[in-house]
Amino acid sequence: MKHYKPYLTKAGRLLNKPAAGWLTMIINQGSDTGFCLACAEDTDGIEPDAGACLCPQCGEAKLYGAEELLLMGLYFDEDLEPEITAARNAGYIRG
Numbered sequence: 001m002k003h004y005k006p007y008l009t010k011a012g013r014l015l016n017k018p019a020a021g022w023l024t025m026i027i028n029q030g031s032d033t034g035f036c037l038a039c040a041e042d043t044d045g046i047e048p049d050a051g052a053c054l055c056p057q058c059g060e061a062k063l064y065g066a067e068e069l070l071l072m073g074l075y076f077d078e079d080l081e082p083e084i085t086a087a088r089n090a091g092y093i094r095g
Contacts, residue, residue: 004040005076015062016040020075026066035069038062 003022006014015037026033027048034046039058046053048067055063069075 002040004035007076017074017076018066018069019078020070021078023066023070023075027070031066034063034065036060036063037074 003019004016005019007017009015016039017037018035023035032045032047034043034050034053035041036043036055036058038060039055039062041055041057043056043063046063046065048065050063050065051068051072052061053063054061064072064074
C-alpha cells in the first residue's frame with residue numbers, strides 16, 4: 001500500500017503528500033528519512049527539519065524531513081480519508 005497520495009497545489013501542480021501514520025512512524029523510529037513531494041520517493045540521510053532540499057531521484061527542490069512535513073501540515077490523515085471522501089461526494093467540501 002502506498003504511504004502517500006497525490007494532491008493538486010493552488011498553482012495547479014500535482015504533488016504528493018505522505019500519510020500522517022508514515023511520518024509518525026519515521027519520527028518515532030528516529031530515522032533520518034525524508035520524503036520528496038515531487039516524485040514521492042523516500043531518501044535516507046535527511047535531517048528531520050530539512051526543507052526544500054534537492055531530491056537525488058528527480059532533482060527537484062521538494063525533499064523534506066519528516067518532522068518538517070508534519071509541522072507544515074503537508075500530509076494526509078489516512079484514518080479520516082473515508083469521511084473526507086464522503087463529504088466531498090456529498091458536496092460539503094471541494095478539492
